[in-house]
Amino acid sequence: MTSRGVSVAFEKARADGRAALVGYLPAGFPTVAGGIAALRAMVDAGCDVIEVGLPYSDPVMDGPTIQRAAQQALEAGVRIRDVLATVEAVAATGTPTLVMTYWNPVERYGVDRFATDLADVGGAGLITPDITPDARTDWTVAADAHDLDKVYLVAPSSTDERIAMTVKACRGFVYATAVMGVTGARTTTSDLAGPLVARTKAVTDLPVAVGLGVSNGDQAAEVAAFADGVIVGSAFVRTLLDHADDASAGLTALTTLTADLADGVRRGR
Amino acid sequence: MTAQPTPWDADANGWFGDSSGQQWGGRYMPEALVAALDELTVAWQDAMADETFLADFDAILRDYANVPSPLYEAGRLSELVGCRVLLKREDLNHTGAHKVRNVLGQALLTRRMGKTRVIAETGAGQHGVATATAAAYFGLDCTVYMGSVDMKRQALNVVRMRLLGARVVPVDTGSGTLKDAINEAFRDWVASVDHTAYLFGTAAGPHPFPSMVRDFARGIGDEARAQCLDTYGVLPDAVAACVGGGSNAIGLFQAFLGDEGVEIHGFEPGGDGVETGRHAATIHAGADGVLHGARTFVLQDDEGQTIESHSISAGLDYPGVGPQHAHLAASGRATYTPVTDAEAMEALALLSRTEGIIPAIESAHAVAGALEVAKRLAAEKGPDAIMLVNLSGRGDKDMETALEWFGLGTEK
Numbered sequence: 292m293t294s295r296g297v298s299v300a301f302e303k304a305r306a307d308g309r310a311a312l313v314g315y316l317p318a319g320f321p322t323v324a325g326g327i328a329a330l331r332a333m334v335d336a337g338c339d340v341i342e343v344g345l346p347y348s349d350p351v352m353d354g355p356t357i358q359r360a361a362q363q364a365l366e367a368g369v370r371i372r373d374v375l376a377t378v379e380a381v382a383a384t385g386t387p388t389l390v391m392t393y394w395n396p397v398e399r400y401g402v403d404r405f406a407t408d409l410a411d412v413g414g415a416g417l418i419t420p421d422i423t424p425d426a427r428t429d430w431t432v433a434a435d436a437h438d439l440d441k442v443y444l445v446a447p448s449s450t451d452e453r454i455a456m457t458v459k460a461c462r463g464f465v466y467a468t469a470v471m472g473v474t475g476a477r478t479t480t481s482d483l484a485g486p487l488v489a490r491t492k493a494v495t496d497l498p499v500a501v502g503l504g505v506s507n508g509d510q511a512a513e514v515a516a517f518a519d520g521v522i523v524g525s526a527f528v529r530t531l532l533d534h535a536d537d538a539s540a541g542l543t544a545l546t547t548l549t550a551d552l553a554d555g556v557r558r559g560r
Numbered sequence: 561m562t563a564q565p566t567p568w569d570a571d572a573n574g575w576f577g578d579s580s581g582q583q584w585g586g587r588y589m590p591e592a593l594v595a596a597l598d599e600l601t602v603a604w605q606d607a608m609a610d611e612t613f614l615a616d617f618d619a620i621l622r623d624y625a626n627v628p629s630p631l632y633e634a635g636r637l638s639e640l641v642g643c644r645v646l647l648k649r650e651d652l653n654h655t656g657a658h659k660v661r662n663v664l665g666q667a668l669l670t671r672r673m674g675k676t677r678v679i680a681e682t683g684a685g686q687h688g689v690a691t692a693t694a695a696a697y698f699g700l701d702c703t704v705y706m707g708s709v710d711m712k713r714q715a716l717n718v719v720r721m722r723l724l725g726a727r728v729v730p731v732d733t734g735s736g737t738l739k740d741a742i743n744e745a746f747r748d749w750v751a752s753v754d755h756t757a758y759l760f761g762t763a764a765g766p767h768p769f770p771s772m773v774r775d776f777a778r779g780i781g782d783e784a785r786a787q788c789l790d791t792y793g794v795l796p797d798a799v800a801a802c803v804g805g806g807s808n809a810i811g812l813f814q815a816f817l818g819d820e821g822v823e824i825h826g827f828e829p830g831g832d833g834v835e836t837g838r839h840a841a842t843i844h845a846g847a848d849g850v851l852h853g854a855r856t857f858v859l860q861d862d863e864g865q866t867i868e869s870h871s872i873s874a875g876l877d878y879p880g881v882g883p884q885h886a887h888l889a890a891s892g893r894a895t896y897t898p899v900t901d902a903e904a905m906e907a908l909a910l911l912s913r914t915e916g917i918i919p920a921i922e923s924a925h926a927v928a929g930a931l932e933v934a935k936r937l938a939a940e941k942g943p944d945a946i947m948l949v950n951l952s953g954r955g956d957k958d959m960e961t962a963l964e965w966f967g968l969g970t971e972k
């Protein structure tokens with residue numbers, strides 16, 4: 292196990308008797324430098340793990356908020372080297388930093404080349420929302436060669452057999468999608484998440500983090516009661532979109548939101 | 561009758577091609593949709609082995625959709641090129657295109673699976689109209705996603721869908737065209753799979769769609785092959801179809817894959833010309849990649865971002881292509897050639913004037929390409945050579961485009 296892997300962060304949270312807070316923003320949003328500043332603010336205010344999104348032209352798992360941010364980043368010309376630079380800047384804080392990416396860009400870049408370059412900048416691994424471990428890719432080989440975390444998703448619709456197959460392929464943590472749906476902040480948490488986490492925990496010792504829909508400290512506390520990690524994305528993106536013409540107000544709002552969520556993951560137990 | 565498996569079919573996991581070489585298709589999808597795709601695979605395979613289902617499908621096609629469509633010898637066009645040109649008249653099907661076969665098949669399957677709602681993406685609006693029609697026929701709730709750019713290009717079909725009782729949802733994200741409508745339909749489906757079927761409009765996407773859509777469209781080729789043998793006593797020398805996602809083409813080609821003497825030609829949308837970069841010639845100019853759940857040829861940049869495609873025909877304006885076509889191209893069994901907007905529009909005018917048939921602009925691509933092949937066949941084999949073209953749809957929806965292209969607003 293490497294020190295850059297996410298397990299360290301989950302272990303630390305577990306030792307503190309709380310869930311880990313996992314924060315997401317797409318790279319290059321609102322700008323490359325602005326995104327780095329935002330992610331660092333999220334680290335400072337209490338995110339334990341960071342996911343850097345790789346903006347993609349066809350994000351089938353994302354709702355309107357993240358789509359908009361990713362499209363804005365793409366229109367501004369964001370490149371994979373910008374994603375890697377973002378990872379490097381965030382990982383330098385000592386916080387484990389993963390890339391969340393749709394599959395085709397990785398493949399086009401070269402799977403092993405991607406793994407090499409990600410490891411070089413201190414990245415912890417990949418979250419791959421649009422592929423499953425049984426889709427045919429070279430990711431397992433490349434990730435193992437570079438000691439990178441492999442995070443696949445399980446869903447409320449997954450059978451027990453598929454959950455068992457998926458967790459076996461995961462390293463770092465397992466991403467449980469709390470709702471049947473795409474990314475986006477929701478006003479209520481889902482009652483599908485608890486049973487899914489229980490079914491997942493029945494077959495793995497890996498931490499299980501829950502994503503899709505969490506937008507405030509109270510929801511984070513609810514999820515933290517049964518999950519090892521709480522993943523928040525759209526709510527962070529929304530906050531930056533709401534302060535599009537005032538970067539420093541955006542960072543302040545982001546810090547406030549992160550603090551609220553960080554408090555939530557500590558209240559849950 | 562149940563179709564026999566051939567070496568050109570996919571394996572149980574949706575992979576086309578020899579396992580020792582490059583393979584195409586498969587299933588690259590979010591875990592949340594895997595259960596639904598597995599359920600669909602089982603239901604489709606059960607249905608294809610069930611004589612009652614197949615008989616129901618045939619009966620609906622015959623009584624409701626005007627299928628089998630005629631195979632028509634285009635006399636004046638034949639004279640022009642010097643050999644026989646046969647048109648498979650899918651333009652005469654109910655709703656005006658081959659697409660009705662696929663949707664009636666999938667809607668029948670939806671009913672069999674006990675789902676009450678269907679969703680679809682549409683580019684030209686033909687698949688949307690066909691889906692709305694099938695939904696009306698079977699009493700299913702229907703939502704169609706359509707790029708906002710396409711809604712402008714194909715306003716008439718938007719009206720048709722709404723008249724048929726469908727909800728048409730504009731999609732503004734990305735390029736506002738077919739690929740974005742597909743993304744949006746998948747997003748809907750992730751949240752609605754328990755009661756909703758996604759009626760995919762072409763022989764692309766994750767397994768089982770490429771094989772299932774092919775099975776529902778393959779009547780085109782099965783009929784045409786039998787009709788040709790019946791009338792002429794021989795197989796055609798060549799068959800041709802336009803290729804967007806590839807449903808009408810694979811529906812025609814499948815029957816002829818085992819006939820070694822029959823040339824198979826797919827015509828891709830060449831837009832302004834492949835060299836201009838403004839085209840949708842995915843096989844010709846794309847690279848191996850993953851789009852909408854399948855490994856196939858994809859128009860993409862050096863970082864794997866999908867490149868916006870361009871074609872005068874909304875129905876062909878797609879940066880991916882069905883994986884079985886990728887396999888047929890890579891293996892050399894079929895030949896894929898780009899046809900430009902200008903060539904297609906010229907063929908549209910020619911067919912209109914020589915035969916009194918106004919084709920869809922999509923189909924005009926096939927006609928344009930086939931006429932070139934026919935001229936070669938005439939030179940090589942003489943006047944009895946047979947060029948069989950799938951006329952996948954009629955041109956009513958394209959009159960706005962024709963008006964602009966030809967400047968037909970005033971008498972010259």
Ligand SMILES: Cc1ncc(COP(=O)(O)O)c(C=O)c1O
Nearest residue numbers: 686804805806807808875952953
């Ligand atoms: C008349 C017609 N032909 C062809 C196509 C292209 O689709 P496919 O390649 O799946 O046959 C369309 C799509 O809308 C169409 O309307």
